[in-house]
Amino acid sequence: MRIVHVLDHSAPLHSGYTFRTLALMREQVALGWEPVLMTGPKQDSGDCLEADADGWHFHRTPSPRGRLAQAPIAGELAVMRAIERRLERLVETARPALIHAHSPVLNALPAWRVARRHGLPLVYEIRAFWEDAAVEHGSCREGDARYRATRAAETFAMRRADAVTTICDGLRGAIAERGVADDRITVIPNAVDVERFTTHLPEDAELASSLGLSDDYVLGFAGSFYRYEGLDIAVRAMAQPPLRDGRFKLLLVGGGPDEAALRSLVSAQGLEDRVIFTGRVPHDQIERYYGLMDLLVFPRLRHRLTELVTPLKPLEAMAQARLVAASDVGGHRELIRDRETGFLFEPESPAALAECVAQLAAAPEAQLDDVRAAGRRFVEQERTWRASAARYAPLYESLLGENRRDTARS
Template sequence: MTRVLHILDHSLPLHSGYTFRTRAILKSLQAAGVEIRGITGPRHVRGGPPIEEVDGLTFHRVPGTPSSLPGLREWREIAALRAGIERLAADWRPDILHAHSPALCGMAGLRAARRLGVPLVYEIRAFWEDAAVGNGTGSAGSLKYRLTRALEDRVVKGADAVFTISEGLRGDLVERGHDGGKLALSPNGVDLALFGEPPPRDVGLARQIGIGEGPVIGFIGSFYDYEGLDDAIAAMPMLRARHPDTQLLLVGGGPMEETLHAQAAASPARDAIIFTGRVPHSEVERYYSLVDVLAYPRKKSRLTDLVTPLKPLEAMAQRRIVAASDVGGHRELIEDGVTGLLFPPDDPAGIAEALARFIDEKYRWPAMREAGRCHVAENHDWARNIDRYRAVYQHLLESGSSATE
């Protein structure tokens, strides 16, 4: 049985899009007969035992190191994680190391793979320098931006195989001069076994939070600037001019929360904009049941053009209608007018017009729900998608590859 050690920034029991993708990958590989474990570095900030079992998965923890000057801190993190990988490998002896972005995990994996003489697979879920720009913690072209990009290039060059979650990321790497022959696609996916028939509308919850009969436009996720929720709020007065009973339901929280609350309070449509705050993951399905159209109004940027989000796929898996901005990451997931709706990014008037027309054409929604679910089943079900990993693992083991730095 092939043994694969997954090198991670953080993992369950923390909840994030990153940890949910990780869970789906590991559980699917496990079900397919691959022996897997995970190891997290100092950025897994949740306390816990050195070896932690979560949902039938085993995670090894490398404790944090004292903070220091930027740059030196990151190299210490890489060294600590590399040492942790080698300690674990002395006992468990993995056949392959599979590192997941950011590049700090990739570099730790690359150095450990060289010392252990095993292949390294590196998986890029986003370019973290662009993600930092998107969430307001970095700036394009800064020294940190360029160093992060250079580190990523070094890991990609040294790895034996590289996966990206989108064609946009893969194409960008090819443009940088990387060998397209070792760049494979592992698109975002869902575990369809977790999604049965969508639950009926939770009438009690609707009454409790003030949701009417609709139509209800909803967003469930993190409130980052790049998500474009300010554009959704700005579109509401124009949308209600066409459909006066429309409501906007915003479930979650994040850095933009205070700003969005203030914007909504000043809106002529303020009574139709409902914030719930963060809700327990176990309760999310109840809120999904209240939404007619899941909206993802991401702003146009390098991040949103190159990276495919997970939330629209989860919505389609639950037979929910999806409407999203026409950016590259969404175009890889949604066929406009077939599996969902695409509307112009950064354009509240355009969003309002597209959603108003969409509501006028509700007769199209049942077919769109089924088309979305079929698209996910055929192209984004982890039970199928993990065959891409298994094929690469097998090739690396048969060819005797090992990482080079």
């Protein structure tokens, strides 16, 4: 079975979006399917039509040109026209059994038009509500004209797709509220390659010494520094009474839009010697930094996006049998059972995070080992990419069966 996947962006760019894509594509190949991968103009590939990256072949969409291509609304329309033209040519040559478009709606609407012309089933995969992501990134305000227009377009696309997939139960419920029948929604959850993660990470003494972390209790975060991640809460927690002891350190691995604000906050709080920024590190080196962390913290803020969407990073930490503490928002509650596979604390409260950390630092190691082992079991049993990708099979088979019946009747 050949499936054309229409993507926002892909390798060689690094993001949670691209990691999920390639993990699921590997499993689709293992199931005997043939995924054909296409990216839209947001990949910024210039005039390139095809490219290889990370062992995969991608069909690229050239970027629209001209002044209108940069203008609001006209620019989005130009992007969709470019995607539709490129997808039309690809479908004519690849002759897929179905089209699978992935967020955002700029991919879904062109895919819907092409699918209808060719009589193909269309699956639309919602990885996040992009109007909510735009609010978090500062591109619009909740409820403004752009927000409402994006939401309306997304709802239009969801209702017209033959099936909708999404990454978690929070998003599933919100999609159903928009008028999509429950039996047309399938959850394909985020997951990890368990085999890639070791549960016994040795501490890299040389790295620890270079970062000034040799004899400390280290809180850690590795990922992109976005406002909604709540890393300012982690910084402020370091100044709370339970953590004022100099042995508590915070290690921030990565970078992003909120980095400058975080560095300013660290300076204002006088925490330069206790909050360490590493900058971005190569993906193949990340486990060296994980090995220095006694506790991974995920202090996401209580926003619409974080209530609905599950992140990948806590799963990766649990796959390594690392101790995890996360804010009690909906996306985390789908992944972490409090005091069983990890620990939840009140969102947006530096005091609550500090108290949680202090309690864990003083807890018996045997008790914490039980939590670490339970987290690893949860991932092994429920959150592997193989198990997630297997959920596509009955969905695809159902759509193709309906399509064959419709063709026979026509």
